[in-house]
Amino acid sequence: MCRWLAYSGSPILLERALYAPAHSLIDQSLHSELGAEATNGDGFGVGWYDEKPEPGVFRSIEPAWNDQNLREIAGHVTSGHFFAHIRAAIGSAVQQTNCHPFRHGRWLFMHNGYLAELATVKRDLILAVDESLYPSIAGQADTEILFYLALTLGLEDDPPDAIARTIGLVEDVGRRKGVEFPFQGTIATTDGRRMWAFRYSSEGKSRSLFFTGNVARLREQYPERDILQEVSDDTRLVMSEPLGDLPAAWNEVPESSYGVVGEGDDQLRPFRAKPPVTSVAVPA
Amino acid sequence: MCRWLAYSGSPILLERALYAPAHSLIDQSLHSELGAEATNGDGFGVGWYDEKPEPGVFRSIEPAWNDQNLREIAGHVTSGHFFAHIRAAIGSAVQQTNCHPFRHGRWLFMHNGYLAELATVKRDLILAVDESLYPSIAGQADTEILFYLALTLGLEDDPPDAIARTIGLVEDVGRRKGVEFPFQGTIATTDGRRMWAFRYSSEGKSRSLFFTGNVARLREQYPERDILQEVSDDTRLVMSEPLGDLPAAWNEVPESSYGVVGEGDDQLRPFRAKPPVTSVAVPA
Amino acid sequence: MCRWLAYSGSPILLERALYAPAHSLIDQSLHSELGAEATNGDGFGVGWYDEKPEPGVFRSIEPAWNDQNLREIAGHVTSGHFFAHIRAAIGSAVQQTNCHPFRHGRWLFMHNGYLAELATVKRDLILAVDESLYPSIAGQADTEILFYLALTLGLEDDPPDAIARTIGLVEDVGRRKGVEFPFQGTIATTDGRRMWAFRYSSEGKSRSLFFTGNVARLREQYPERDILQEVSDDTRLVMSEPLGDLPAAWNEVPESSYGVVGEGDDQLRPFRAKPPVTSVAVPA
């Protein structure tokens, strides 16, 4: 479907995470090994935090692998907290407003996976978005709906709870409409200080998700790697698929779990969708 | 806002209507004289009928004036029934799914104007779209909402009635939300046999709309014009703004009226919006 | 690198050749099996002949697999003679003017392969283009240079001779500049009546090339295939890679040879590059 990367730690040029390593994210846009599709050529996006109140977002419908502007921006923008995403469209149009990451205020949101049978569940889900948020929806991607549902259900206050309730709602609406496995995927979201990454699917066979481990230990293992000398101990990278050149650096996020990164508070916890207490009305 | 052209009559190469005349539609993309904006550079679209059951549609986000592909298609596609539109975006994104004309089955639909305060009325209008049609909405343009409301309200059976009820609904929702003049614009729609063109606005000061008159008489007035020798007597062009080189050829569609063209049934009639009998519920 | 398709025969909707078959050209844009790269996502083009003096050309920098406009045009344009090409860029920019097929007057030209070390040989080759043709060069692709060299060397009079001299010139310039294997690839060119397809490389290991055989015999082998009942006996398809569903239909063009298709004159002949009699001056 898609591939994504989330970085938190010492400020670096984006290109060091996006282009430099073997089997980099940009390389994965042409040759993904673990993805559902080898090619992720239906647009891309990066979102980065700096001293401004809101993150910057650069999104394009071109394939990432040959995009000259992405190369320029990645070579000139430095950030200690950024998201990047490459897209393989399934159903919704290839257009900027459907590219990840999505932004609302200080928040970024991206996803690798899908809402099964979107046409069947879309209207009921859109209706569950808060009316004041509804006009901000700019595209037609299933992920944007997820994001606005999560914002409706408290993302800014308690991200794990909001994501659990969002997916619970998707499963509730889907199942009552006859969809066997309504949700699939990994989700990353951040407010620019901490980031949360979720791995979950209704059928229990979720898209892959990996994170880098202890930097101090990696420094010992790979003393020749400059980047490891430069970044702080709490630097973390979370990705759909490992970068290729440091196999020992990567740990898999277990099925049905989520991680928190940032502010010295790294954790890995079990994740379970929370069905709505009162069901959303679905016509028979 | 936008400019559009609707052609019905003898099959011609699209370029003869789009590029050839002075002050052509493509020229109007750079230098509109009567439009709310001089520049209509936020994408364009053409829709044409041939022997296939559904019309072809070519839409792009590039400005029309320099688009090489539009030139190619216009120089190689022949049709006796086609729509063309150039866009000046106000609010919704510059993307193919927001470009006119919109298509559903055999129907095409385009618009020059706007729904006032779209963010305020959008959700209620979307809710009024038939559930079976809702998943086909691919973009976020106000015109696409109008189209799907019209389809919901019987466009395929009685276009003037459906448009009257659609605008009536827009006005009803808008006014209850405090919007003074909810609808503005001209609309063209067709099933490939007949076309309907509407000029209406809630404030009674509508965007301009013109149509060509009797071809037999024009032939006498302009005997040197090849195109007039070639096309049949029932050929009609309806446009936001006249082509520049045959001033005597153009009649203005009066305020609050609509015309029907095709199958020997040309008519010009008064138009009035029809408010909904039972109001759509709008939270206080 | 790239993949291409050339069709000559009974007029058909482009989509029947581009989309319909298993492992279609559009499918090959995502999943090529024989190409140097599995993904051909750096733009595409189609060129088709109709009753107009020059062929129409539609080119885009989007990946072909998700391009809505290509789908529309392929679903509404009928032709008995057309080229289609999907690109995997190597070096030159992803832009319309670098997309194949290239056109000059009635002629189309496309290529799968490369000029080795283009930066080294480019200036000398450009200088060999006829001065009157030079201003028509609109992009920076190696294939466009090949095309203009071929036009300079007599393409319109004797295509096999002109291509042989063009590649001979490329090899001559390249070798004197220290390039071991200057030319690689397959080339197709046509004037709308006949088409010529070449398979050649300086190292004798050329990109793959296939053509369909006798339609009458195929009709017997695959009686259930509608398309074979519809097309004339002299219909031919030449492709970088076979369509997947009729294995028996495809013959490989042998190494260092070329074929002519059209006007009842199908032939397969050996091909040899012709070095220039008088060398182009190359500074030491």
Place this chain on the structure above:
Amino acid sequence: MCRWLAYSGSPILLERALYAPAHSLIDQSLHSELGAEATNGDGFGVGWYDEKPEPGVFRSIEPAWNDQNLREIAGHVTSGHFFAHIRAAIGSAVQQTNCHPFRHGRWLFMHNGYLAELATVKRDLILAVDESLYPSIAGQADTEILFYLALTLGLEDDPPDAIARTIGLVEDVGRRKGVEFPFQGTIATTDGRRMWAFRYSSEGKSRSLFFTGNVARLREQYPERDILQEVSDDTRLVMSEPLGDLPAAWNEVPESSYGVVGEGDDQLRPFRAKPPVTSVAVPA
């Protein structure tokens, strides 16, 4: 033709110069008042310097006025030295490689104007580009040819001399080919420390060019303008057309002259093209 802006001074967010003022450059993309064309919608570019050895460049073929990515970059990139350009194409294709500013190493280059009868002079000018620079030419714009000629003729050592010799060469080639007024326009170039802006045309009626005067004096005149309180005394803006809100701030660059800005070395001097001592051979 085009409009451009060159900024040198205290580091600011790009958006403060590109979007903030009345009649801003982005506004001029839709509504230029002094340009040869009111609309400059055929792409744009920005180039900015930071601590990296080479400037960053972001170029796009979309109209600047609605480009979301330009807004993002302008809202997050801070620089004390940058160029911005909006394009109205005349002749060469609308593609990124034809968008200004052009870059070579540390140098940026942009232009508002044209080489008259480009097709007539192009080949001879291209031949005059140094062979080692020739392969770096990526597009087909007349301005890119100017840039590579200037690099060939010593831009990096003595910009005013190199530009004078470049335009002298253009005039020499042009006149021998029967072009009455071969050069028209304004040019800006910079190495990231100083910038040079030229106003010249063969016919002595050059495109407009303006620069801001003494900041200390402006601060007194406009005490309410925050931006003037923030920027240093040596901050300078050079533009095709003044920003609209500070009329007293702008001085016109006189016909046939050039200015230098940067490193406390602001100067305004007469400019004269320097014909080549030995003419480039032009076939009769």
